[in-house]
Amino acid sequence: MAKLLFQGHASCRITTHSGTVIYIDPFAGEGYDLPADLVLITHEHEDHNDLxxxxxxxxxxxxxxxxxxxxxxxxxxxxxxxxIQTVPAGNRNHNPKECVGYILTVDGVTLYHAGDTSTMPHMVVLAPRKLDWVLLPVDGVYNMDPAEASTCARRIGGKHTIPIHTDPSYAYNHTQANRLDCPGKVLLEHGQAIEL
Structure with missing residues (x-):
């Protein structure tokens, strides 16, 4: 079974059952000790692309x-x-021609890392896929706020939704994370890991 380490901000590491190591948007936190097989960058802002x-x-x-x-x-x-399926991402702070989200299928599990985004039209068509895990930004400054993210989460209909990018200062904002209101919400603080 694959494991997800939430390193912080929008950074996470996935380790598959067979040992493949995937980093998404490296920047925050710890847990960069495993050599990568695959690195995914959603956009070229410095808080998402520290290779x-x-x-x-x-x-x-x-x-x-x-x-x-x-x-x-x-x-x-x-x-x-x-x-890896690439999907649209963007908002007034992030040019959709320069930003993406990724939907990964690994060990039979689907995980959608939305990157830096607000509501996007494609989110509606994701519902029939019944994604297992959805990671949505909720900071409300550079991305959607928890209310908009809650609407997106319900629209996407994933089994579990994890709030990420909770604060523009890169810290973990408990208040913002807790304000995400959707079925299957899972709160992970920086450095916490779960089995997918």
Whole structure:
């Protein structure tokens, strides 16, 4: 079974049952001790793309938003037994032509990391997929606030939703995280891990 370590802010590490190590938006927290097989960057803001923190295996693949959106098309990838679907992301602070979210399928589990975003039209069509895990930003400054994120979470209909990017200062904002109101809410503080 895959494991998710929430490192903080929007940074997380996924380790698959077979030992594949995936980092998404490296920047915050600890837990950069495992060499990466795959690194996903949702956009090129400094709080999402600190590759210097990530030790990489010789055959590590790094997918940046520019790769995922090459030619103006959202691309899918199959790497190390992980399927990655690129989906839209963006808002008034994040140009949708430069930002993406990722839906990963790993060990039979689906996980949607929305990146920095507000409500996007594609979220409605995700509901029939019954995603297992959804990670949504809730800071209310650079991204949607908890009320909008709650609406998005219900629209997406994932089994579990984790609030991320809870504060523009990069700290964990308990108040913002707790204000997310949706079925299946899971609160993870920086450094906490769960089985997916």
């Amino acid at each position: 210097g923190k990530v030790p990489q295996k010789p055959d590590c693949t790094v997918i940046r938003s520019t790769d995922a959106l090459a030619g103006g098309q959202y691309h899918n990838f199959d790497i190390h037994g992980v399927h």
